[in-house]
Amino acid sequence: MLHKWIYNRINLALAISGVIKQNLIDTTPLTEDKIILLYNAIDVNRFNPEKFDRRKIREEFNIDNTEILIGMNARFSPGKGYEEFLHAAKELSEQYKNVRFIAVGGPSKGEDDYAMEIKTMASNLGLDGKVIFTGFRNDVPEILASLDIFVFPSHAEAFGLALVEAMSMKLPSVCSNTDGVLDIAIDHETSLLFKKADYHDLSEKLSELINNPDERAIFGNAARKRAVNVFSMKLITSKLISIYKDQIEDAVLIAN
Structure with missing residues (x-):
């Protein structure tokens, strides 16, 4: 019950791979439009x-x-x-x-x-x-x-x-x-x-x-x-910041 209660209150979930995204769809109340695919990242400068x-x-x-x-x-x-x-x-x-x-x-x-x-x-x-x-x-x-x-x-x-x-x-x-x-x-x-x-x-x-x-x-x-x-830390971090900004802007609009 707690599991369902938490997921019903989530605005957005991040999935690190396609299989994790599908698992969230199959096992939680989250719908596909509330799940964003965002891969794990690496430091491509270190691994050069x-x-x-x-x-x-x-x-x-x-x-x-x-x-x-x-x-x-x-x-x-x-x-x-x-x-x-x-x-x-x-x-x-x-x-x-x-x-x-x-x-x-x-x-x-x-x-x-x-x-x-x-x-x-x-x-x-x-x-x-x-x-x-x-x-x-x-x-x-x-x-x-x-x-x-x-x-x-x-x-x-x-x-x-x-x-x-x-x-x-x-x-x-x-x-x-x-x-x-x-x-x-x-x-x-x-x-x-x-x-x-x-x-x-x-x-x-x-x-x-x-x-x-x-x-x-x-x-x-x-x-x-x-x-x-596709997997650089700089790229994934930029995407994550953009996601956070969008969520904050949506929350402000709702609050107003």
């Missing part, structure tokens, strides 16, 4: 590939500059797609000798056992030395600068912020075709989409980008452009 040397992180982890480095950035949590990432890494390692993988992130509270399961899985798949687990890092832009391809294999997201950060770093990506991604990635323009939880399809899409450096460059340029034009 021109500011970083791709060799720095590669030297830290002894990765040759000629190797193709594929990475993901997510906490250790079920549903983030670590299993698919590792199985795809196994398939690709058998096909290509010049491919390495890096996973950025650590376990959240209560997820240490799951993190250990993932690392054990990597060893059991024979990926020691092929997959690097960095743990939590504060230098994510620097790590992204070292990559050739970004992977976003999450099963579901409200909004894939890590994907936008990678796009801003001019990275081509392979992403699951799931909620929270479809607002961000454009198939065959910024990214290649694969069937959610299907590591064979993930492997095939990654193989396409591994074999096509020109396609990687085209996707990366388009990704950076989309990040700047």
Whole structure:
């Protein structure tokens, strides 16, 4: 009852993605005209590939500059797609000798056992030395600068912020075709989409980008452009201020 009472008194709701907007329509009294789609934003100046040397992180982890480095950035949590990432890494390692993988992130509270399961899985798949687990890092832009391809294999997201950060770093990506991604990635323009939880399809899409450096460059340029034009902090902040101004003006008119 309290939930309904609150929503009946809301003038406007902001949704960070299409799936959140639809969820509000389906589960609250809010009508579509009271919901505005306003994406999460990133600092595109911080996530700027021109500011970083791709060799720095590669030297830290002894990765040759000629190797193709594929990475993901997510906490250790079920549903983030670590299993698919590792199985795809196994398939690709058998096909290509010049491919390495890096996973950025650590376990959240209560997820240490799951993190250990993932690392054990990597060893059991024979990926020691092929997959690097960095743990939590504060230098994510620097790590992204070292990559050739970004992977976003999450099963579901409200909004894939890590994907936008990678796009801003001019990275081509392979992403699951799931909620929270479809607002961000454009198939065959910024990214290649694969069937959610299907590591064979993930492997095939990654193989396409591994074999096509020109396609990687085209996707990366388009990704950076989309990040700047759609998800920049400056743009989203401007939109939010405009929304607030409109609401205040409407309230003043009603009061008068």
